[in-house]
Amino acid sequence: MGGAMPEPAPGEIEWPANPALDEVREWIRRSAPGRMLAGAPVVYRCAPWGLTARFAASGNAIFFKATADYFAAEIPATRLMNRHFPSASPRLIATREEPGRRWMLMEDYQGRLLSEAKTPEPYLAAVRTLAQVHAYFASALDEVPPTIPRLPATQVPGLLDELIPYVERWYASEWRASERLRHDLLDLVKANAHRLPAWAREVSALPNSLDHGDLHSGNVAVRRDGSVVLFDWSDVTVGCPFFSMDFLLSSITQTLGAMEGARLSAEYLDALAGWADRDELDRLYMLALCLGPVRSAYTYKIIEEGSDCRGRFHATVGWWLQRAVTRWGQLG
Template sequence: MRLDTPTDVDRGAYPDAVTPWDQEDWRREALDWVGERLTGHGLRASGTPSARVRPWSLLMRVPVDGDGTVWFKANPPASRFEAPLTAALADWVPGRVLRPLAVEAGRGWSLLPHGGPLLRTVLETEPVEPRAWEDLLQQYATTQRALVPHTDAIERLGVQRIRTTELPTLFDALLAASGSLEPADRARLTALRPRLVDWCAELAALGIPDSLDHADLHEGQVFRPEPGRYTFFDWGDAVVSHPFNSLRVPGRQVEQRYGAEVLPRLRDAYLEPWTGDGHTAAELRRAARIAWRLGVLGRVRSWGGVFPSATPLTAVLGGRALLELLEEPPFR
């Protein structure tokens, strides 16, 4: 089956970003690959696809017979691991992630089913209490716990591993790459480094094992197929590191929506699946405070994962984000 070339192409705030989508041969190969995989699953495109082009990924929506939708995603080299990682996660934590219809690991291509309503859409259309976020974070933490035995295999798929003791080195690299910083702000961050080293040493000493950190777990990266159940997707920013680093992004979302007073309950819901390893509640909460700060580094690191012709967002936005390291966490 041969798919039509999309005429509806959304480039968002990046109209000048040069990506493989602009290469006619690449685009045709991708369309043919999708068509062949659809046929293999007994599916047929029912209309012209549409595309979303960004410096960090290419996403194509393909309508199929029966009012269905499938999605083609292409990652840049730095996050090419997402295709095989998604397939592996579907075996390791079934029901918590999307099971791809097809992947081509060498090219970073994946064909994904529709996962139901985005949490973002649900939040726009119906009232959602903070308790829903507690359920979400508890399910996510349970997923991370289940993945601890698979961290070596995840690393072999190409996912970068950054141990907590290695985060000061990452900080140095990100600070050097953040060209937009004012001299005074660069000096403040440089002065923070000894404290950051101490935080990393303290967090590592607690002995909580590394796991998969999504690194960008916001309301647009989660499906809610039904109330109380969540499916996590879009693993292109993922890293193997301290699992608690994941807490910052969803925590900020909740803080903006409901206020900081709900964060202690959210934190404790996230920490509950980690209580079986002999750590006290006080130790886990202290670890969450440290990881809240250090989670900034994983987020900024991910902004370098763009197509080679695009300017890494680290250079443009990284300095402003690194300044968040100076802020006290919004919970004790």
């Protein structure tokens, strides 16, 4: 997961009580015999939805990830990517798939995060790879296991219908007090909700594929040879592939400017030119970017309800819905 909130630096986070470090070490010992661990792990993230840590080990460092049950699809999605795009996904060493114990052990990505990039080329490499993934699975959905949720574009308006009363109950007072959100945000969301079904019907003309759901620049690794690894498939669904572009577009625009954002979009759409003529593709892309933030905002409702922390991510949900409202306004 990502969003508008800053991430803590690796090494600043303590290992949590659950899962117990001794239990994880023993599982790694049994799952990767011959890979001797050295020293304390570096915890990169500890959040309601999971834990990510790096262990120094003989041969090569390894990553451990524990994922919440409501993000159980990450393991089959990563396995699927290993099968069809092994060079563009973290290589799995072992997995554990039990309630409360959804664990992955992965080889080190051997790259730097895309968020460290100062030029557009790594971003362009990322969207070219993403387009290859989307093109492949658009014609091979029968290979996607049923454990990966289906979320076609036509379901997104219903997500907003569920989200509005949730926002009213858990976020409204925080939003009114926020200096980062417009004071009329909730009113604008409610006033424009009726427009989404028509947009969703248009967008449904696109083929469905794997939608990463959280592809920001901190979930892409860039190797020395310029190739990329797409990781953290916790939010994955089968749905509108264009939704996956939203976060990357935000990342490059904030880092390198709007012109590079436009170039990124063009690179991605050029790779999928066979899906529709360019004018139609451009329109469907814009409409998808009007729907995508709703899908992202709804994910935090899933997290809050699944982790019993309702109201915690009011700022992040507000950021996503303000992004949506801005785009709705651009459509007139």
